[in-house]
Amino acid sequence: MTSPVTSLIRVVIIDDEALIRTGFSYILNAAADIEVVATADGVGAIDVLDETHPDVVLLDIRMPGRDGLSVLREIRARGWDMTVAILTTFDSDDHIAAALEGGAAGFLVKDTDPRQLPQLVRTLHGGGVVFSPTVSRSVVAGYLRPEAGADTGLVDGLTEREKEILVHLGRGLSNAQIGSEMFLSPATVKAHISTILSKLGVEGRVSAALVAERAGLLREAGGAR
Incomplete structure (x- = not known):
């Protein structure tokens, strides 16, 4: 018998297109461990998020009335502990850099394979970062302007444990996966990551991962294996 x-x-799904909201809701609600608690367009987004306080927000970046960047900024300004992934029609959207720098945990193109969508949501909820399979890290890195990112020299201010966690984060591991690798609880990993973000002066895990890449940590770790 299957355990409950x-x-x-x-x-919560925020998109101005009813078809997208309905389609994503249908796909995600079919998963036993996921529930779409609400959907909204950009104008109604903050009220819905304030009422529901979801774990994960799938947020359209381009919407009339109120765009996704504005919604993301208010989520961060209110200090809400929600993981946000950006939805976009294109894998070369010129707003992606601002979204990632603003703390988004990745982005999905709207034609993402429906079979992959539930697992991507699980990854987001677990503290991982996600990109649609059509998008490589090199593409994302190209959008993050070096002058807008953190000073890679700030990596030197991290402890050895924090550097190790940053490397795992850069590989896309969730909090639970990092904890398993380092024999730490997910809560402890989450606390360390908050400290790392603060020390690096970045808003989100994606930006931290790219700082690690620019600083050469991922190449060093790969060579040491």
């Missing part, structure tokens, strides 16, 4: 699901991943 004890904790659902609560998701």
Whole structure:
């Protein structure tokens, strides 16, 4: 007998297209461990998020009335602990840099394979970063302007444990996966990552991962294996 699901991943979908909201809701609600608790367009986004406080937000970057960047800024300004992934029609959207620098945990193109969508949401909820399969890190790195990113010299201010966590983060591991690698609890990993973000002066895990790459940590770790 299958054991009951004890904790659902609560998701809100923010998109101006009803078809996208309905389609994504149908796909995600079919997963036993995910529940779409609400959907909204950009104008109604903050009210819905304030009412539901979901775990994961799938946020369209281009919407009339109020765009995704504005919604993301308010989420961060209010200090809400929600993981946000950006939805976009293109894998070369010129707003992606601002979204990642603003703390988004990755982005998905809207034609992402429906079979992959639930697992991507699980990865987001677990503290990982996600990109649609059509998008490589080199593409994303090209959008993050060096002058807008953190000073890679700030990596020297991290402890050895923090550097090790940053390397794992740069490889896309979730908090639980990092904890398993380092024999730490996910809560401890999450606390370390908050400290790392503060020391590096970045808003999100994606920006931290790219700082690690620019600083050569990922290449060094790969060569040491």
